[in-house]
Amino acid sequence: MGKALEGVRILDFTHVQSGPTCTQLLAWFGADVIKVERPGIGDITRGQLRDIPDVDSLYFTMLNHNKRSITIDSKNPKGKEVLEALIKSCDVLVENFAPGALDRMGFTWERINQLNPRMIVASIKGFGPGPYEDCKVYENVAQCAGGAASTTGFDDGPPLVTGAQIGDSGTGLHLALGIVTALYQRTRTGKGQKVTAAMQDGVLNLCRVKLRDQQRLAHGPLKEYPQYPDGTFGEAVPRAGNASGGGQPGWILKCKGWETDPNAYIYFITQAPVWAEICKVIGKEEWITHPDYAKPEARLPRLTQIFATIEEWTKTKTKFEAMEILNKYDIPCGPILSMKELAEEPSLRKTGTVVEVDHPTRGKYLSVGNPIKLSDSPVEVTRSPLLGEHTDEILAELGFSKEAIAAMRAEKAI
Numbered sequence: 558m559g560k561a562l563e564g565v566r567i568l569d570f571t572h573v574q575s576g577p578t579c580t581q582l583l584a585w586f587g588a589d590v591i592k593v594e595r596p597g598i599g600d601i602t603r604g605q606l607r608d609i610p611d612v613d614s615l616y617f618t619m620l621n622h623n624k625r626s627i628t629i630d631s632k633n634p635k636g637k638e639v640l641e642a643l644i645k646s647c648d649v650l651v652e653n654f655a656p657g658a659l660d661r662m663g664f665t666w667e668r669i670n671q672l673n674p675r676m677i678v679a680s681i682k683g684f685g686p687g688p689y690e691d692c693k694v695y696e697n698v699a700q701c702a703g704g705a706a707s708t709t710g711f712d713d714g715p716p717l718v719t720g721a722q723i724g725d726s727g728t729g730l731h732l733a734l735g736i737v738t739a740l741y742q743r744t745r746t747g748k749g750q751k752v753t754a755a756m757q758d759g760v761l762n763l764c765r766v767k768l769r770d771q772q773r774l775a776h777g778p779l780k781e782y783p784q785y786p787d788g789t790f791g792e793a794v795p796r797a798g799n800a801s802g803g804g805q806p807g808w809i810l811k812c813k814g815w816e817t818d819p820n821a822y823i824y825f826i827t828q829a830p831v832w833a834e835i836c837k838v839i840g841k842e843e844w845i846t847h848p849d850y851a852k853p854e855a856r857l858p859r860l861t862q863i864f865a866t867i868e869e870w871t872k873t874k875t876k877f878e879a880m881e882i883l884n885k886y887d888i889p890c891g892p893i894l895s896m897k898e899l900a901e902e903p904s905l906r907k908t909g910t911v912v913e914v915d916h917p918t919r920g921k922y923l924s925v926g927n928p929i930k931l932s933d934s935p936v937e938v939t940r941s942p943l944l945g946e947h948t949d950e951i952l953a954e955l956g957f958s959k960e961a962i963a964a965m966r967a968e969k970a971i
């Protein structure tokens with residue numbers, strides 16, 4: 558069986574997390590991803606947060622599967638020659654350098670377009686055009702500037718960042734979609750184009766419902782928020798704690814063992830169509846017809862008390878026991894799963910969402926595989942490349958002779 562992106566060649570000039578997530582996805586879909594790294598140093602994450610001395614970190618290995626690595630000094634004239642050859646032979650260049658870095662190397666859009674008019678040049682930057690366009694950006698800066706932090710956390714606490722890497726991996730996902738879309742358009746136009754995804758924009762896109770709520774606020778209090786009915790609303794959307802963000806109220810509730818297990822909790826949604834079932838399960842049959850509880854609108858000012866009552870029930874069950882009972886009645890709920898539980902979950906191993914990968918210097922480790930499943934494009938997750946592992950192989954493919962390669966190496970261009 559072939560792969561969806563077979564035949565697509567990617568010049569992967571990415572580093573750290575946002576860009577590598579994007580090119581890793583493209584590699585999983587079958588593209589030949591050639592990662593260009595600085596000689597002797599490589600992607601900075603190879604050495605960051607190391608758990609084993611002198612071995613590529615999990616940070617690097619988990620973001621660079623299925624790629625090949627070539628080391629090129631992009632500021633050396635001979636290195637630039639190799640890059641030009643790569644630009645001519647690849648379909649897409651992906652980069653997430655600080656603003657202006659690619660131009661400073663001499664690879665402006667005009668130059669790239671001249672070398673290969675079919676090339677798609679895809680970039681991640683922290684911000685789009687505007688006051689911050691020249692700024693360097695990391696994950697949490699994007700979460701803060703994109704509206705996630707101001708809307709995450711509890712009302713009486715500071716803004717919070719989330720563990721989900723919505724700034725980096727989220728923007729990588731956005732860029733990947735932009736790239737395949739541009740590739741599709743190229744099949745008709747024959748022309749390349751620029752694709753850009755700013756991390757602030759990517760985060761804001763994922764915070765779309767909060768901009769919805771900002772506008773609803775002009776028409777009165779947000780009745781599903783924990784601030785209603787007793788708290789006050791200011792001018793901006795407040796932090797909503799664990800409220801659901803949708804039309805069906807929800808909250809995180811304690812389960813049996815919560816005193817010692819930090820993840821003994823369940824997310825519980827009081828979905829209107831199963832309200833009667835919820836009342837029966839928790840032993841509050843009278844709420845089915847009581848005017849204060851029977852209708853969703855009547856329940857809104859009482860959500861805190863309602864969830865406290867439901868919690869009295871969930872505290873008597875483990876999160877998995879509660880799941881089993883609630884699922885019988887189609888009551889939407891979800892256990893708070895720890896990373897340990899996810900790593901050990903057999904169903905995720907079976908679908909390839911969690912995979913074990915072997916690495917020559919690290920040994921076996923766990924990674925997250927491709928979460929997007931294509932029925933005609935199976936994914937086999939292979940290990941990340943060692944620094945410069947494919948330099949000679951790629952240069953030979955580009956037509957450089959053994960002698961030319963040796964000369965470039967002596968000059969430290971590669």
Ligand code: CAO
Pocket residue numbers: 572573574575576593594595596629630631632653654655656657658659661662681682683692693694695696725
């Ligand atoms: N050979 C020679 N030089 C190279 C090279 C190579 N193969 N690869 C990169 N370089 C050079 C760049 O040309 C640049 O040099 P100049 O500053 O002289 O132009 C230099 O290395 C540093 O690149 P950088 O500015 O991109 O890297 P940084 O570590 O200083 O900043 C980051 C990192 C992530 C803050 C910045 O790249 C950035 O803002 N990127 C865009 C947003 C983004 O993707 N952020 C997410 C990062 S993941 O959390």
